[in-house]
Amino acid sequence: MGNSALANEAVKSVALTGNEAVATAMRQIHPDVVAAYPITPQTEIVQIFSTFVADGLVQTEFVPVESEHSAMSATVGASAAGARAMTATSANGLALMWEVLYIAAGLRLPIVMPVVNRALSAPINIHCDHSDTMGARDSGWIQLYSENAQEAYDNLIQAVRIAEHPEVNLPVMVMMDGFIISHGMENVFLLSDEEVRKFVGERKPHYTLLDAENPITVGPLDLQDFYFEHRRQQAEAMFNADKVVQEVADEFAKLSGRQYEFFEAYKLDDAEMAIVVIGSTAGTAKYVVNELRAKGVKAGLLKMRMFRPFPAARLREALADIPAVAVMDRADSLAACGGPLFGDLRAALYSASKRPLMNNYIYGLGGRDVTLDHIRTVYQDLEEMLRTGEVKREINYLGVRE
Amino acid sequence: MARMLEVRWHGRGGQGAKTAALLFAEAAAAAGKRVQAFPEYGPERMGAPVTSYNRVSDEEITLHSGVTSPDFVVVLDATLIDTGKVTEGIPEDGVIVINTPQSPEEMRQQLGLGEDSKVKVFTVDADTISKETIGRVIPNTPMLGALIKATGVLDLEDLLEDTKRKLEQKFRNRPEIIQGNLEAIRRAYQEVK
Numbered sequence: 220m221g222n223s224a225l226a227n228e229a230v231k232s233v234a235l236t237g238n239e240a241v242a243t244a245m246r247q248i249h250p251d252v253v254a255a256y257p258i259t260p261q262t263e264i265v266q267i268f269s270t271f272v273a274d275g276l277v278q279t280e281f282v283p284v285e286s287e288h289s290a291m292s293a294t295v296g297a298s299a300a301g302a303r304a305m306t307a308t309s310a311n312g313l314a315l316m317w318e319v320l321y322i323a324a325g326l327r328l329p330i331v332m333p334v335v336n337r338a339l340s341a342p343i344n345i346h347c348d349h350s351d352t353m354g355a356r357d358s359g360w361i362q363l364y365s366e367n368a369q370e371a372y373d374n375l376i377q378a379v380r381i382a383e384h385p386e387v388n389l390p391v392m393v394m395m396d397g398f399i400i401s402h403g404m405e406n407v408f409l410l411s412d413e414e415v416r417k418f419v420g421e422r423k424p425h426y427t428l429l430d431a432e433n434p435i436t437v438g439p440l441d442l443q444d445f446y447f448e449h450r451r452q453q454a455e456a457m458f459n460a461d462k463v464v465q466e467v468a469d470e471f472a473k474l475s476g477r478q479y480e481f482f483e484a485y486k487l488d489d490a491e492m493a494i495v496v497i498g499s500t501a502g503t504a505k506y507v508v509n510e511l512r513a514k515g516v517k518a519g520l521l522k523m524r525m526f527r528p529f530p531a532a533r534l535r536e537a538l539a540d541i542p543a544v545a546v547m548d549r550a551d552s553l554a555a556c557g558g559p560l561f562g563d564l565r566a567a568l569y570s571a572s573k574r575p576l577m578n579n580y581i582y583g584l585g586g587r588d589v590t591l592d593h594i595r596t597v598y599q600d601l602e603e604m605l606r607t608g609e610v611k612r613e614i615n616y617l618g619v620r621e
Numbered sequence: 622m623a624r625m626l627e628v629r630w631h632g633r634g635g636q637g638a639k640t641a642a643l644l645f646a647e648a649a650a651a652a653g654k655r656v657q658a659f660p661e662y663g664p665e666r667m668g669a670p671v672t673s674y675n676r677v678s679d680e681e682i683t684l685h686s687g688v689t690s691p692d693f694v695v696v697l698d699a700t701l702i703d704t705g706k707v708t709e710g711i712p713e714d715g716v717i718v719i720n721t722p723q724s725p726e727e728m729r730q731q732l733g734l735g736e737d738s739k740v741k742v743f744t745v746d747a748d749t750i751s752k753e754t755i756g757r758v759i760p761n762t763p764m765l766g767a768l769i770k771a772t773g774v775l776d777l778e779d780l781l782e783d784t785k786r787k788l789e790q791k792f793r794n795r796p797e798i799i800q801g802n803l804e805a806i807r808r809a810y811q812e813v814k
Contacts, residue, residue, distance in 0.1 A: 234643075234650035234658070345662070367685075399685050403659035404646045502683035588687045 232406035237368040237395045240407045241307070241333045242267035244375040246277050247415035248331075251302035251422075254282035254293035258312040259345045260397040261335040265307060287312040291319035298328040299437045301427030303379070305330065309397060310337035310351045317355075323390045324359025325453065326438055329382030329422070330390040332360075333375055336498070336549075337397040338585045346586020347397040349497060353550040353559045359453055361391040361460055362527040364497045366483075368405045371395040373477055374524070376410070379419045380467045386459040388425075396499040398586065410475060418474055457528045464525055481530040483522040484537055486512060490519025492601035493538065495564060496547040497523045500582070500589045504547075507594040518598055523560065531567035538564075539571035543604040545597050547617075551581045557614050576604050582617040593618045625678035626774060627688045631707055632697035635667045637761030641695070642673035645765055645775075648783040649677045652775055657682055670701055677774055695768050696720060697747070697760045702731050708740075715740050718767050718813070720747040720760045725814060743771050745813040747805075754808065755801035762802045763809035770810045777810050 235243065242264050245253070253272075255265040272281040280297075284290045290306045297304035308316060313334060323330050334352050338344040352362060363378060365371040371393065378391040395401055410418075426435045441449060464481065472478040483501070486508055487493060494504050501522035511518040521537060538544055548558025556562065561579035568574050580597055583589045597617065604610060628645070632638030639660040646658035660673040674688040690710040699721040701707060707717065717740060719728050725742040734740055745767040747760035755762075762784065769775045781803050792798045 231653065232650060234647045234656055367683075396685075398662055399659070402662065403657060403685075404643055405657055405682070406650050406655055499685035502685045505683045590686045590689070591684075 232408050234404050235368055235407045236263070236402055236404045237371050237400035238263035238335070238402065239267060240368040240372040240409075241375055241393075241395070242271070243409065244372045244415070245305060245333075246271045247410070247412050248303075248305070248376065248379055248419050249277050249416065250279055250305045250331075252280045252282065252294065252297035252304040253306060254284050254290045254297065254304070255306045256284050256287050256290045256308070256312065258287070258309045260337055260401045261307050261309040261312065261333070263401070264333060264335070287315040288319060291316040291323065294330050294332075295319060295323050295326065295328055298323070298330050299326060299427070300429050301422070301424045303383075303422040304328075305332060307333040307335070309335045310339055313351045313355060314339060317358075320355055320358040320360060320390075322438065325449070327388040327453070327456065328390060329379075329388055331375065331378045331382050332390065332392045333371070334392045334394050335397045335401045336394050344585040345397070347399050347499075348549045348584045348586065349394070350550040350584070352392060352394055353552070355392070356527055356559060359389065359457075360527060361387075361389055361457075361464075361525070362394065363391065363525055364394045364523060365400070366499055366501045366522060368395070368400055368403070368407050369477075370524075371400065372407055372409070373471065373475065373479065376415055376418060377467050377471050377479070380470075381460065381464055383422050384463045384467070385425070387456050387463050389453075389456050389460060394498070399499045408475075408477075414474060418471070460528050461530065479524060481525045481533055482537070483524065485520040485522065487519035487521060487537060487541070489517055490541050491517040492543040492545075492598065492605060493519040493521055493541050494545050494547055494594070494597060494601075495521045495523065495538070495560065497526065497560065498549060500547065500549065500594075503589055503591065504594045507591055507598060510595075511598060516598070516602070518601075526560070529563050529567065531563075534564060534567050535571050538575060539568060539573055541575050543601045544575040544577045545580060545601055546577060547580045547582055547597070549583045551584065561614075576608070576610050578604070578610050578613050578615060580615045580617040584619075587618055589618065625676055625680070625682060626693065626772065627691040628675040628677070628693040628695065628768070628772075629688055629691035630673045630675075630695045630697065631701045632671055632673075632761070633667075633701070634669045634671050636697045637759060638671050638673045638697055641697075641761035641765055642675050644762070644784055644787060645675050645768065646677075647787060648765075648780045649675075649775055651783045652779045654678065654774075655680060655682050661687075670704060670706070672706075692716065693718070693768065693772055695764050697764055699723070699728075699731075702728075708732055708734075711740060713739050716743070716771050717741070718743045718745070718764065718771050720745060720764055722746040722749065741771075743767060743813050745809050747809055750805050750808045750812065754805040755798065763805040766806035766809035767813040770813050777807070781806060
């Protein structure tokens with residue numbers, strides 16, 4: 220641990236909402252261009268950041284566009300021109316960006332975007348679930364999810380380095396739970412502006428549209444002869460991201476004293492049963508793990524941080540020996556075979572010689588409160604699975620009237 | 622503080638229940654506590670019942686579920702007692718702090734708390750205090766003063782100092798508003814009964 224990390228331990232936390240923490244990270248990252256359109260619950264990020272611009276605290280070119288499709292398009296243009304470009308969105312805003320999400324990834328542009336998770340319409344709902352970003356899981360973006368405001372802040376700063384790494388060059392979205400985290404105030408330990416500036420450094424693009432000495436074409440027609448090779452390179456970048464994400468996390472730990480991994484294994488080593496979960500619910504579930512541990516029950520938890528690329532081999536290693544595993548999805552794929560995390564996790568475990576009994580819980584859709592009792596129910600079901608050796612019901616809907 | 626404290630604020634849209642929870646969290650964080658503050662977002666509009674929440678602890682708080690059994694309930698508008706929500710989930714030794722000119726005994730009756738109930742009720746006339754100190758009826762900051770007196774979780778001077786710092790950001794050119802709010806907190810702290 221370096222001196223700065225020790226110094227940071229002495230620094231008192233400040234109370235910030237998730238949106239305030241993310242807007243602060245954006246100010247410290249100091250992007251060249253931010254093009255954004257407001258949508259609940261992301262609105263405050265754009266509002267606060269535009270205040271920083273108006274007050275002269277950042278010299279960012281702020282482009283208040285007329286839609287999310289334009290927000291992502293302007294960000295793509297700026298990034299292709301060599302700028303460090305960011306935007307932010309939620310739910311239907313992300314849906315409107317859809318076409319351009321794939322373009323950003325296909326053009327290998329290291330755009331960083333906070334996404335405040337919110338349910339998709341219809342029916343209209345402004346509260347948290349992960350259906351927006353889970354839908355974008357195959358768009359070629361790296362996805363990092365956060366449990367709380369601190370992680371959202373830390374992940375966003377790391378995302379810049381991951382995205383711009385020459386072996387990656389891919390866009391990164393950084394998620395936090397709408398309202399629960401975005402509008403909830405918590406203690407956040409901030410780095411100094413100087414520390415963040417040094418950590419993210421300058422963007423050094425290989426090619427830019429504005430480099431008149433070395434003219435390039437961006438996004439031309441790419442038919443049967445080369446499209447496939449370009450997609451293969453994109454896939455390779457995702458394989459490379461795995462290594463880079465950990466390198467950046469290790470470097471960030473030296474600076475902040477906070478060590479990140481692909482996922483957090485919470486009391487998992489000797490666990491006989493575990494929940495796998497994403498986002499703020501992990502914090503609530505940790506509380507129940509501690510309760511059960513106090514009673515001598517070997518309960519554990521695995522919290523996903525990186526969902527894309529999917530750290531399949533590491534998850535297999537972490538989970539294969541645990542007899543009973545419950546996978547919690549705050550999004551329903553509506554595929555009639557479980558949520559997106561459940562599907563990927565089962566695929567990852569298929570090649571393990573020993574596999575856990577697994578079931579799936581779709582929970583918290585549209586911001587439905589996830590209580591301690593809900594989590595206790597899941598662990599009770601796992602205990603029954605352990606006892607009987609059978610999965611009574613594979614796909615469960617938790618905390619819903621049915 | 623041995624355990625985590627949970628607080629629920631009841632107000633009407635425009636009374637500052639959300640702001641009060643945020644100010645309370647900020648002041649507690651500045652005093653070295655682990656905190657959470659979050660409003661319940663629904664279809665809010667001026668005058669509609671709203672709630673907001675706090676958690677305060679010496680340890681890290683990982684819970685992200687709603688607050689269902691608050692140790693402390695702060696009521697910014699006594700007419701909300703009729704909704705029956707004020708006492709919801711409150712534990713046996715819970716504390717309710719109400720903005721009203723009436724006495725705690727009268728409020729106990731209105732709340733339907735029997736003689737054997739161990740729930741403590743405090744009252745303070747935050748409307749009058751805010752009118753006299755800030756110049757208009759805005760009961761949230763004085764109720765902060767009453768809450769910290771009732772909870773003992775924060776030092777009055779710490780709260781005053783942090784609130785001053787926050788208000789200075791917002792009302793840079795209106796020192797009378799800052800002074801009024803600080804005086805309101807101080808008076809409510811002294812007058813709560």
